[in-house]
Amino acid sequence: MSGENVLVTTGASFLLTDIGHTTVTAVLFEIVDGVYRFTARGQAPSTLAEPWENAAIGVRNALLQMTSRISRPLLDAKDWLIMPQNDQGAGVDRFGATVSAGEPLRVMLVGLLDDVSLASARRVLQTSYAQEIDCLSLTDSRSEAQQVEALMQQRPDVILIAGGTDDGDRDRVLARVETVAIALELAGRTDVRRPHVIFAGNRALRGAVQAQLGELAMLHLVDNIRPSLEVENVHAASAQVAALYEDLKVSTLPGLSDVADWCGQPMVPTAQALALISRFLASSREEHVLTIDVGSDSVTLVSACPNESWLSVATELGSGRKLADALERVDPADVMRWMPTADVSAEDTLTYALNRTLRPTRVPQTEAELWMESAFLRELLRLAATDAGRAWAWPNERPRPFDRLILRGNVFAAIPRAGQIILATLDALQPTGVFAVSLDAYGVLPACGALVTTDPLVTVQALGQNILVEMGWVIALTGRGQPGQSALELRLEAEGGTLEVDVAFGSLEVLPLAPGQTARLTAKPASRHFDIGHGPGQGRTLTVRGGLLGLVIDARGRPLPLPAAPDERQQRVRQWLWDVGG
């Protein structure tokens, strides 16, 4: 990152807030000793819910908390942001915001085939805070009248119509459009609100669609998401969905107009900001970065390579308000399998999840609560990764090898030990490869993402100050073998000496490597039966840096061998926790 070495003598101070459903985080970047640094953070509960119902109060609370840390005012007597920074040092020069607090867009999908146009339409929704509420397709067994009823009763925010390759299918697409037109015409007689319709199908039908729906809806004509059977192009439709999320769900949040007035730039959806910063990190470090944000109301995954990135937002999953919704997809037995003790019952986990939904800010205070929190975290990660993996064609629904895993979300802050966090992630994703694990413990990544296109120097220099918490490195191998059989030969050369380890199949080990310490790591599978992400039997030598936990070697195999008998399984889970110091 070339900007790291640029000395800045004068420049603006940047204050950014991330406004979520349950938490508002404010971060400040200022020039210290000639470079931009992350200098302060403030955090407060979101005030979107009753009794406040005003997002600006939570933002001001976060700024007031920051004020007490930096010993200079940010707000004036009327609680208005002081901008630009004055001669006494009060206030800031620039303000920006990322937002995930809006309810997801409720989208009705209309298309032809589940595995063609509708599959692409679903991938469009995955790139934003959007939720499919219903789908009209060729395989829909409902009558047209029932489809009209569904459209009228569901009252979607957006109807996304796909179908037909360019210059391909006409009649079947227009038949669906006509059904939509009937419903919109009937709904428009009583409902003054005109829904938004995105047409992302056969380009040749744009005129006909305009004629049918132009007067009945706010119509957006975008590039066909499936111009041919072999090609998918979701960019224009994704951008339109993101823009509508901002228009319909963010700008209408109560009290947010105050905050919007402070912003010099449009607010950025948090997921898009994470995609931007992940892409930036990937290209600047020539790495494959996997970023996972577990929020109260959504789980976001970004897979970023130097030249491309993919985003997947699961709006029906979340560690707080959405935990009860997640129960519709999570089998209680799947949650229970991660319990290291028999003291927690299935009813306890259900009760915990339901109360967490109602009080999303609460943190575990007992061991039992911690086990339940960690068990749900594993299942949320697993489901979100499964969804993303399907969209991104991951083999066996497990991530392709990556170089860095970045975790963020309040749920990680509530888990006390680095080993517990890394273990939960390994259990859920079951990755293969050699990678570093970082935690965005201060909640700075969305801010860096929001600045990366407008003020890249701030992002580059702030990231150069190690604002992510390094948790450690992981070597995860796949393969088949007998427990105890030699699986991996390791050589770790550090300043204090050289360590050579023969890792047995089935084991989970941690080698100490303190934060800041660097070492030369050589890892070689013991035979062609094992793979660390570079092909069967292929080894790798690289420089690794220490972290809170050190170097984790996960040789347990894939899929994880979890015994069926509860007491045996609990013992195994307990053993793994002990192995990582949890």
Next chain:
Amino acid sequence: MLHCTTVTHVRPLAQIRRPRLLPAFGEVVVRRGQHVTPVQVIARTTQPARYVIVYGSRALKISPEEMAGLLRVKEGDVVEHGQPLLVMQGRLRRRLILKSPIDGAVVQVGNGRIVLQEPGVPIELRALIEGRVVSVLPGQGVVLETTGGQIQGLWDNGRDGTGKLRLAVADPGDRLTADQLNAEYRGAVVAAGHVADTETLEAAEANGVRGLILGSLPTTLRQAVAELSFPVLVTDALGPGAMAAPIFDLLQQSADRNVTLFARLRERPTSRPEIVIPMPAAGGAQDGKPPTEIRAGQNVRLIHAAYQGQVGRVVHTYGLARFTPLGSRVPGADVALGNGQVVFVPYTNLDVIA
């Protein structure tokens, strides 16, 4: 250093504003500034009914344009089952007649289709509280304002209702049982610490109870509660636990008054269920602004399984994060419980009662 957390209103006398919204677009029948009574109808609509589409041009093998000339009905007409919709002179003097398959109305004609709709069930929205209309949302509903007691709840079964408040138990942790419920509770909103079985819910239904206010509800009873005809509002937790003492005390003070239970607004996921105890003639209502900061001396509810339903007083707030017994470092406060014990609780696990 400023620290914040969630707030629950438990106020004996407050200025309360409450939206009352139709489930579907309809007609508001009161005007801004009007005084309303609990039973007064404030808006009407019809429940969306089934549609039926008759494909006229396809059935008679004619073009949509030709079909338009053969129609015997027009949009808005009420039709009966069997009534001719289209009549066409066929070959050999045969008349081809397309009849209505339902009793209903013609709602749309075009593109070779006739869209019919069955009659909808009328819905009347009542005020449920005595108060004043402060805002009219055309076609959607109104915002009412009243003065009275207000308790914000935690969970509800999606129903609204009103009735005379009766406390069935003496202590906020006490359980309501089926044998306590009899005809004396007909028309009442019954408050108790918790219920433990479906028999109690069935007894409440059988005895004409108009609502239940509970401190907690076992998760296993959620489905049964969802099927009840009357509103159920939970104040403190799903699972085991007592009702917080300040809530129980206010309900005790309001016994035999009319109370209204409002479910969370479907249209506003950030809203909370609410108990309103209207006293429109009372003066001196509290300002509606909730506190934004945790301070020593505040009453707080502990959101924690070990202290579920307990209320204490903040005795010290910490600016810096502290270690919990689990090993997490979190900011929090020392809270003195009713028995004199002082415990450290993360701010996120406190709920200010104000």
